[in-house]
Each structure stands twice: as C-alpha cells, then as structure tokens.
Amino acid sequence: LFMTPVYGAIVTAFKSQAEVSAGGYWTIPTRFAAENFERVLDPEDGNLGLYLQNSLLLTIPASLFSIALGTLAGYGLGKYSFKGDGLLFILIVAGMFLPPQIALIPVFRLMNDIGLYDTLWAVIIIHTAFGIPICxxxxxxxxxxxxxxLREAALIDGANEYSIFFRIMLPLTLPALAVLATLQFTWIWNDFLWPFILTQRAESRTVMVGILNLTGQYTVDWGGQAAASLIGSLPTLFIFVFFQRYFIRGLTLGAVKG
Structure with a gap:
C-alpha cells in the first residue's frame, strides 16, 4: 500500500500535462518522455538545482552537529555518574516528545528577533536542537x-580522557553512528515544516518546499512535481544504501571479534 504513491509519482513523471489531464494521475503513460525531468532541471525554467543545493547545505551541517553533540552527551551520561544525571537525561530525551507545532510561534519569533529568519542557519539550528534528544x-x-x-585499562596505561573517547570509544560506535547518520539525514532532508516556516525567499528554500513552486494559481504541474519529487528523493536513497552496507559490515566485524 505504501508503494502506491511512489507508483503514481513514477508514472506521472513520464507523462505530459495533457495526458495527466486526460488519463488521470494513476494511468500508465502511452508515451514515456523525459521532458518533465529536463524542464525541472533547466536553470532558466526553475530553481530545482538551487533547492537541492540548499537542502545539502542544511542537511549535512544539521546532521553533523546533532550527532556530534548527541554523541558527547551520550558518552557523558553513559559512562559517568554524577548528581542529577538521571534528571538531565530525562530533560534531554523529553524533547523527543515535544510536538513541533507547539514551538512554531516561539521559534519563529526568536529567529526573527535575532536576525536569522529567512536563512538556512535558522533551520540548521532548529534541526540540530530537535535532533540532539534521539542522538x-x-x-x-x-x-x-x-x-x-576498556576505559579502565586505558587509564592505567596513561591515556587521558580525550584519547579514550576519540581512539577507543568512538571507533566502537561506528554502527550506531551509521544508524544516526541515516535517520538524521533522512528526517532533515524530507522535512517540510521548518523550512516552510523559517524561510521565505527562493534563495533560502529547500527542495521539499521548492516543489510547491510548481503549483500555479489555477493549474498544478503534476508531471513536474512528480519528476522533482523523484529527483529530490535520490540523495536519501543513496545515503540509505551506503550506510546500510556500512552498518551491516560493522556489526559483522564486531560479531567476529567478540
């Protein structure tokens, strides 16, 4: 059932607007044509290339920042005991259960007041903040x-905390980092809400929001939207395939060593 919209997007991406109007969204095209892909990729006819670039400039830093901060926090809470560590962990993880709709107006006002509204930095900051709890x-x-x-043996050998974290602990977490990289990249790349709320100009919009520009006042470019959607989904597909292989290899290596 979940593949039904994917099928609709694929067949519609290869149909002309006239054929979509005559045969509907779900019919198989009588003539497969790549004109929709050529049109949405044409810089003179649209900004899909700019939207893809903005999505990369948003997704890569936000994923790296959230994973890095989450890894540091996870290491501190997982390996050290201190007063209030349980409460601190609950407060951090509680952010996972905060509906983003509750924060829409406060975040919008905050970014506007500090001068970051309509910039990618506003979206990077909010995705980093919302990604830290799960990481x-x-x-x-x-x-x-x-x-x-492992840590105690390293301390006895004279290693400092910096060396223990980066040379011993961090390499062991590669499978978990691969999972987080896949999840964070996919969630941030596919997000529509925050880029739509925090950006306004086409120069700041991501691909998921930019697809809306293919909707006119009286008509909808169904073929163009379907083609843009398929192109926009390719990076997340590549990331999933790459990290899936890496994740499986990491688990297998750990099993053999164990």
Missing amino acids: TLVMRNFFQVVPNA
Missing part, C-alpha cells in the same frame, strides 16, 4: 553496553 538516547544506550574495563 543522545541512542549513543547513551550504546556506550552503556561498552565494557568499563
């Missing part, structure tokens, strides 16, 4: 199952 949860649970004997 912290995953990494904390992963670090907790890593034997403390």
Whole structure:
C-alpha cells in the first residue's frame, strides 16, 4: 500500500500535462518522455538545482552537529555518574516528545528577533536542537553496553580522557553512528515544516518546499512535481544504501571479534 504513491509519482513523471489531464494521475503513460525531468532541471525554467543545493547545505551541517553533540552527551551520561544525571537525561530525551507545532510561534519569533529568519542557519539550528534528544538516547544506550574495563585499562596505561573517547570509544560506535547518520539525514532532508516556516525567499528554500513552486494559481504541474519529487528523493536513497552496507559490515566485524 505504501508503494502506491511512489507508483503514481513514477508514472506521472513520464507523462505530459495533457495526458495527466486526460488519463488521470494513476494511468500508465502511452508515451514515456523525459521532458518533465529536463524542464525541472533547466536553470532558466526553475530553481530545482538551487533547492537541492540548499537542502545539502542544511542537511549535512544539521546532521553533523546533532550527532556530534548527541554523541558527547551520550558518552557523558553513559559512562559517568554524577548528581542529577538521571534528571538531565530525562530533560534531554523529553524533547523527543515535544510536538513541533507547539514551538512554531516561539521559534519563529526568536529567529526573527535575532536576525536569522529567512536563512538556512535558522533551520540548521532548529534541526540540530530537535535532533540532539534521539542522538543522545541512542549513543547513551550504546556506550552503556561498552565494557568499563576498556576505559579502565586505558587509564592505567596513561591515556587521558580525550584519547579514550576519540581512539577507543568512538571507533566502537561506528554502527550506531551509521544508524544516526541515516535517520538524521533522512528526517532533515524530507522535512517540510521548518523550512516552510523559517524561510521565505527562493534563495533560502529547500527542495521539499521548492516543489510547491510548481503549483500555479489555477493549474498544478503534476508531471513536474512528480519528476522533482523523484529527483529530490535520490540523495536519501543513496545515503540509505551506503550506510546500510556500512552498518551491516560493522556489526559483522564486531560479531567476529567478540
């Protein structure tokens, strides 16, 4: 059932507007044509290339920042015991259960007041903030199952905390990092809400919001929208395929060593 919209987008992407109007969205095209893809990729006819670039400039930094901060927080909460650590963990993870609609107006006002509205930095900051809870949860649970004997042995050998984290602990978390990279990249790339709320100019819009520009006042370019949607989904597909292989290889290597 979930493949039905994908089928509709694929067949419509290869149909002309006249054929969509005559045969509907779900019929197989009588003549497969690539004119929709050529049109949406033409810089003089649209801004899809700019939207794809903006999506990359948003997704890569936001994913890296959220994973990095979540990894540091997860390591601190998973390997160290201090007063209030449980409460701090609950407060961080509670952000996962905060509906984004509640924060729409406060975040909009905040970004407008500090001069970041209609910039990619506004969306990067909010995605980083909302990504930290899930990254912290995953990494904390992963670090907790890593034997403390590894850290204690490194301390006895004279290693400092910096070396223990980057040379011993972090390499062990590659499978978890691969999972988070896939999830964060996919969630941020496919997000429509925050880029739509926090950006206004075409120069700042991402591909998911930019597809709306293919909707006119009286007509909808169904073929163009379908083609743009398929092109926009390719990066997440590549990321999933790449990290899936890496994730499986990491788990297999760990199983053999264990």
